[in-house]
Amino acid sequence: MKHVAKKRFGQNFLTDQAIINSLVEAINPLQNQTIVEIGPGLGALTKPLLKKINHLHVIEIDRDIVSWMQNEYAKTAVTIHNVDALKFEFAQLVNNKSSENLRVVGNLPYNISTPILFHLLDNVAHITDMHFMLQKEVVERMVALPSTPAYGRLSVMLQYHLAMEYLITVPPEAFEPAPKVESAFVRCIPHAIKPEIANDFNLFAKVVLAAFGQRRKTIRNTLKDFLNDSDFAHLKISSQLRAENLSVKDYVLITNYISH
Numbered sequence: 001m002k003h004v005a006k007k008r009f010g011q012n013f014l015t016d017q018a019i020i021n022s023l024v025e026a027i028n029p030l031q032n033q034t035i036v037e038i039g040p041g042l043g044a045l046t047k048p049l050l051k052k053i054n055h056l057h058v059i060e061i062d063r064d065i066v067s068w069m070q071n072e073y074a075k076t077a078v079t080i081h082n083v084d085a086l087k088f089e090f091a092q093l094v095n096n097k098s099s100e101n102l103r104v105v106g107n108l109p110y111n112i113s114t115p116i117l118f119h120l121l122d123n124v125a126h127i128t129d130m131h132f133m134l135q136k137e138v139v140e141r142m143v144a145l146p147s148t149p150a151y152g153r154l155s156v157m158l159q160y161h162l163a164m165e166y167l168i169t170v171p172p173e174a175f176e177p178a179p180k181v182e183s184a185f186v187r188c189i190p191h192a193i194k195p196e197i198a199n200d201f202n203l204f205a206k207v208v209l210a211a212f213g214q215r216r217k218t219i220r221n222t223l224k225d226f227l228n229d230s231d232f233a234h235l236k237i238s239s240q241l242r243a244e245n246l247s248v249k250d251y252v253l254i255t256n257y258i259s260h
């Protein structure tokens with residue numbers, strides 16, 4: 001189909017066949033798994049995935065692409081959800097009778113990558129794993145360890161729920177049109193058993209937000225609404241540290257200390 005890429009939908013279509021093959025290999029789709037692709041576009045991933053499995057759910061916002069897909073794929077092979085992925089209820093695809101959760105994949109529109117990741121976290125109980133192409137810089141933030149420059153709120157919030165693996169760096173030339181930045185492919189697997197559990201998850205999110213709100217300041221300053229000097233002494237966490245020096249475990253310790 002002749003399609004002019006729409007910037008507002010973050011349309012950068014994958015064209016490098018060797019890279020596409022390595023992504024599909026990393027995903028390793030198996031028959032009878034419930035697989036959902038976010039942003040199928042012109043089928044760079046959809047088509048090779050359909051060579052390995054009989055059915056795929058796709059979530060696509062662009063109506064022009066949706067009309068094209070309706071003629072391109074058999075109804076039995078592709079279930080099209082013409083909605084904004086940010087509003088999509090992933091739980092509706094989980095069959096209550098089976099314990100099969102969803103596998104979510106996609107070359108994500110970069111302009112909404114962080115909100116999509118947070119939306120998926122809300123649905124994490126229904127997800128087996130996720131494989132995404134994102135801006136390389138975002139993937140580096142997702143997997144970053146404490147006290148490194150890329151470590152931030154996104155790292156803490158995602159690592160609380162997920163084990164993540166940086167898989168492949170993908171150059172701009174692999175796309176049409178080429179984006180301005182490098183991309184990377186990442187695998188995310190929800191923890192079967194969370195290493196740390198916050199008793200009050202909303203409070204955990206608030207503490208992390210407050211700490212990273214002013215990441216140059218010490219936590220004595222940024223967390224003053226939650227902790228005083230004697231609290232820091234009880235916790236055995238130095239109040240002179242900055243947000244980026246604390247691990248997920250430290251944020252959970254703080255949350256559970258405040259909420260007990």
Ligand code: SAM
Binds near residue numbers: 012
């Ligand atoms: N999968 C294709 C590929 O790899 O060539 C297209 C990837 S392109 C980076 C992103 C796709 O997501 C486009 O098809 C775009 O229309 C779609 N998209 C953008 N925003 C979306 C949203 N909020 N919900 C669902 N799809 C969206």
